[in-house]
Amino acid sequence: MTKVTIPIGPQHPLLKEPLSFLVTVEGERVVDSKMRLGYVHRGIERLCQQRTYVQNVHLMERVCGICSHVHTTTYCQGVEALLGLEVPERGLYLRTLLCELERIHSHLLWLGVLAKNMGFDTIFMYAWRYREIALDIMESLSGGRVSHAVNIIGGVRIDMDAAQVEAVLGQLDELDTHITTLLGVIEHEKTFRVRTQNVGLLSPEQVRRYCVVGPVARASDVDVDLRRDAPYSIYDRLDFKVITHADGDVWARTVVRLLECVESTKLCRQILASLPDGPTSTRAPRKVPAGEVVSRSEAPRGEVIYYIRSNGKDKPARVKVRTPTLPSLLALYDQLRDVNVADISVVLSGVDLCIACADR
Amino acid sequence: MARSRPLFYLLPELWHSLVSQPCTVGYPFEPAVLPAGFRGRVVVDPDKCKGCGLCVRDCPAFALELQRESRDKYKLIYYPDRCAYCGQCEISCHADAISLQNDFVHAIPERDTLKVVLVDHDKGRACDVDGEE
Amino acid sequence: MTLISELFALLIFPGFVFLFVAALTFEWIDRRVIARLQGRVGPAWYQPLADFIKLMAKEDVLPSGANKVAAAALPMVALAAVMTAGLYVPVAGRAASYFEGDLIVVLFLLSLPSLAYFLAGWISVGVYSVIGGNRSLLQYFSYEVPFLMALTGPAIFSGTWSITDIVLRQSQTTWTLFVQPLGFLLALVGLIGKLKRDPLDIPKAKSEVIAGPLTEFSGRKLALWHLTMDMQTVVGIFLLVNTFLGGYSFGAALPSVFVFAIKALLVLLALSAASVLYARLRIDQLANLGWRILVPLALVQIAFVIWAGG
């Protein structure tokens, strides 16, 4: 059979962000694939060096459009460690609340994209509609749906009153019922299962080989979660389960992500129940003493790592950002081999690509 | 979880969607609902502004500019096209003079008109955001 | 007088104008229902017409390697086939023409657009078009056999191969649906496959092959293609209503047009519900479904009909 090369991207209905895939197929079977990144490379690591630490908080927010808060959290965490700054408890709690809400928002967004790409528009519409609840909460707290601009070095900019806590708890209940509905549908809907089961398989060995992180790794039975393994912020005081699944296919990833959403709503409730009083931020000096820091945190897609070096000025000498999408992209080569052309869309959406993150 | 038919999971949702209002926001035809802390139009209270320049120094998008002639005579200029609406100026301001309002900034066809004098402390009054001085 | 009434039947009702209006109306109702089920607003009533006019007025571009004559001819052939089929499918008891055996002709004419669709993918040189074309052919073989077999049921049941007579016979006895519910379900699945609607929109799956065979089409040709699809929906639904859903009226209480419209809308709602409830299948899964499940079921159905009738 003759080989045909199908271009997927940089612009393709399947991709929400620019990424170029050249997939060689024989009939309906994929035999080879080539990838090209960099269509949204903005040189953020270089831009950081030209801006002050305060300005960089907002630059880091723009590394990713979906998990913007976790990037500022990791960055601020690193700079605070360099400064030796004690962040007020209330600030840490609110920061973590936003992190968990963002996880729900990111996972539901992903489910919508997956469903859309496999021709299940209803789930796409519903997932995004319920995601709106998470966005509404974040909007009411921070004034922004995606760019929250909540983190500042030394704490958070926002505060909540009792009425807001009450309202958010109500919205979380609503979110819970809807996530349960979605879980029911994906667990029982036959067409969803036949499209996602045994598609995009990754064995635990492959996950380790390619250093894959986050829900993709957890769906392949690799039990890693920085929130539990290296508790930052206040995660050591919270009680939650790390969800893993043994199947390693796209369906397992869906289940893992939705169950993580449920865990996140529980975490939000715990945070709101034990929200301490006090200030939300402390004043940070503008100049950061010379030193280096490695800051990690668990983004919705997995481990985010920041390396920051200061040379004692008000601008960082080097900021290195590694986002969780990059190793997931590397693992795509193996997942795409020998799949059906129709499954390319499911495989590509299954790992939750965030190209803007990967390109920076 | 009990093994039940998939239709029973989706059907209640379908019915609910069918009988309830669509969740589409009809924005241009009806007013948009903005949250309380929405970061929109940048406004400065000229009486409170001391011209310290902290907002200018911290603005990540270089959207603010301070033109100073003397201690009491300065202009705070704002470029809405550069602004990222992050709210850093509001955090940085020690005098609570600058704030982001719960308001949209209107679209403007020409980029050159996007230069707003927020504070002109020679005259001591704030100008409107729409670009006319 | 007969000439005028025949021209009226050909051009106005139940011919071209009626089909055109019904096609756009059905598309609107379908889109609207799906939107409401998904919690959206959906398009305004004039949206399908506006789309059609807009596409007609748009620039027509073809890739340089494509066969220009075939690209122009194929949508017209498909449209003509569907419209001709429409003449033999009675609307509320009125067909433009009928003869013994027109069911076979209609089924044949309704499968022509699928063939034209495949050829459209083949003659436009794009990768996505070719893959989409291949898929549409594979899909054709998967749904067409059970669809044909399912529609043989009513014919055997009524002992005639004319659609008009099948309807007549049903009004004398009972709806075919009640004796062959399985056959109706199979025909419905076959119709979804034929119309390439969700969840069997495999040849034009957007996230996989952009728009399948129609990827390289634009302007007037694309408008004609869309019209063909919409008219095919109408004719297919009318065919199912006529063969399975009984006579025209419940006694004389309701006008036959009204009853017919209600039945057609119910079938349309079933199609909309199917596209909301299920995810798209893969082509090999559809082939499996077609040959391993639908065809045996259809055989059982036919055996049952022959046994019960004989």
Next chain:
Amino acid sequence: MNNDAILQSFRDAFPDLDLEITSLPVDEHVIALPADRVHAAVAILVEQFGIYHLSTITGQDRDENLELFYHFWQGHGLTLRTSLPYDAPVIPTVTDLIPGATFYEREVCEMLDVTFEGHANLEPLFLPDNWEGGAPLRKDFVVPPVEGGLDVDKEAAA
């Protein structure tokens, strides 16, 4: 994972070196090594200690030389630090031990012009195909002006 055990096996493997563990804020431990020993050290980590997770490779320009950090993670952070000469820096690849390093090495290669010996494909990953102007993260790289854009350095100075 035991840092002391790792340090001990490094000392056993490289008896000629004087190795130390230093620590960085937020739970990171650093061992500095010469560039030619990195591959052997990574092999020890992977084979003896089962540390498979390489978080990333950070490269930076330290004026007189280039510095590479191999950030590993297993329970807590472990970083191997090495430095390379400014001109024609070459280091053996670790992709044979950790295939996950493929993209990290490609990125360091294009951003800092470091050659990873034995890497299968060192084509640019993020930069355009027609990129000219050198390694963007080296200090001598001049950010080309963008038409209609802001000169950030000038704005920041003003």
